[in-house]
Amino acid sequence: METLPVDNVQDFTSLKDISQQYISPEIMPGDQVSIHESFEIPVIDMGKLTTDHVGYQNEMAKLYQASKEWGFFQLINHGATTAIEKMKVVVEDFFKLPLEQKMVYAHQPNGVEGYGHVFAAPSKILQWGDMLFLTSLPVSQRNLSLWPSTPATFRSTCDEYSLEMDKISKGLIRVMATTLGVNPEILSSMYEDGTQAIRMNYYPPANENEKVTHPKAHRDTTGITLLVQINEVNGLEIKKDNEWVLVKPIPGAIIINIGDIMEVMSNGEYSSIEHRTIVNFQKQRLSIAAFHSPNLSTKIGPLPNLSTKNGAKFKTIEREEYTRMLLTRKIGDEDILDQVKINQ
Ligand SMILES: O=C(O)CCC(=O)C(=O)O
Numbered sequence: 581m582e583t584l585p586v587d588n589v590q591d592f593t594s595l596k597d598i599s600q601q602y603i604s605p606e607i608m609p610g611d612q613v614s615i616h617e618s619f620e621i622p623v624i625d626m627g628k629l630t631t632d633h634v635g636y637q638n639e640m641a642k643l644y645q646a647s648k649e650w651g652f653f654q655l656i657n658h659g660a661t662t663a664i665e666k667m668k669v670v671v672e673d674f675f676k677l678p679l680e681q682k683m684v685y686a687h688q689p690n691g692v693e694g695y696g697h698v699f700a701a702p703s704k705i706l707q708w709g710d711m712l713f714l715t716s717l718p719v720s721q722r723n724l725s726l727w728p729s730t731p732a733t734f735r736s737t738c739d740e741y742s743l744e745m746d747k748i749s750k751g752l753i754r755v756m757a758t759t760l761g762v763n764p765e766i767l768s769s770m771y772e773d774g775t776q777a778i779r780m781n782y783y784p785p786a787n788e789n790e791k792v793t794h795p796k797a798h799r800d801t802t803g804i805t806l807l808v809q810i811n812e813v814n815g816l817e818i819k820k821d822n823e824w825v826l827v828k829p830i831p832g833a834i835i836i837n838i839g840d841i842m843e844v845m846s847n848g849e850y851s852s853i854e855h856r857t858i859v860n861f862q863k864q865r866l867s868i869a870a871f872h873s874p875n876l877s878t879k880i881g882p883l884p885n886l887s888t889k890n891g892a893k894f895k896t897i898e899r900e901e902y903t904r905m906l907l908t909r910k911i912g913d914e915d916i917l918d919q920v921k922i923n924q
């Protein structure tokens with residue numbers, strides 16, 4: 581991933597200031613985008629995902645369908661409400677700080693961690709948003725000099741949030757393995773000492789209707805992502821049957837999405853789905869994404885008994901090679917998934 585020394589969008593006062601680089605070629609001024617209003621992404625109740633619950637079988641079947649056909653679902657009854665509420669407050673407070681205070685935590689040249697504006701290869705489109713991006717797990721990988729000390733409770737709150745999201749992701753990984761017919765211990769061991777990064781996104785309002793900007797559509801390149809919206813401003817859209825579907829978050833729910841690594845490990849049974857965020861013309865929007873991936877010694881490839889059953893649909897590569905592919909992606913390159921796909 582390439583980073584650029586660009587202006588922070590929060591500092592722009594008007595879209596008049598915005599260069600063409602922010603205008604997405606996917607939506608041009610005046611274009612109508614077909615957005616399916618009637619679809620609702622599936623809702624999964626985590627409380628029912630324990631074997632002794634009467635609704636267990638039914639919920640597991642829903643989880644399988646959601647991961648296969650949508651690649652997205654909303655998780656309720658997850659037990660992390662307090663940690664989420666506390667995290668929302670410190671993230672909102674951080675983005676309210678004056679720019680010079682936030683710049684203390686700015687990305688280092690060619691680094692992606694810290695505060696700023698990531699220019700995500702392979703697109704030249706700048707993302708209409710600022711972010712704070714932190715590696716949070718394993719704990720030994722944290723660069724605390726980029727973890728804000730203002731607000732004063734930011735670090736302890738982010739630590740608690742990181743551990744809570746990790747706990748939920750590990751619970752989901754186990755049940756996902758079961759739905760795939762894989763021994764949960766095998767997939768869980770890959771996520772032991774797994775990696776987690778937290779990306780806090782700030783999207784300012786776009787005040788002029790005649791220009792439309794939004795970050796580029798993408799797939800998450802990680803295992804699974806746990807996404808929380810801070811304020812009740814819609815903006816996330818996912819691709820379903822070739823149409824964009826607006827996700828209407830249920831208050832308190834965590835939006836879960838399958839990333840590329842999970843699609844590969846499930847040998848294509850689960851789907852990593854394209855998604856994007858559209859800007860709101862009136863209101864700012866904030867979100868927090870926690871990206872979870874297997875530990876650094878895990879090879880990225882289909883789980884053994886899934887590839888034996890149906891033949892491997894993806895190559896198996898070292899994690900280091902996968903990271904190198906991500907970091908060296910260039911404009912015009914194929915998606916990572918396409919690069920590792922075995923053409924049958
Ligand atoms: O802000 C959102 O709703 C989505 C953010 C996202 O897709 C990402 O950070 O990968």
Ligand SMILES: [Fe+2]
Nearest residue numbers: 798799800855
């Ligand atoms: Fe994403």
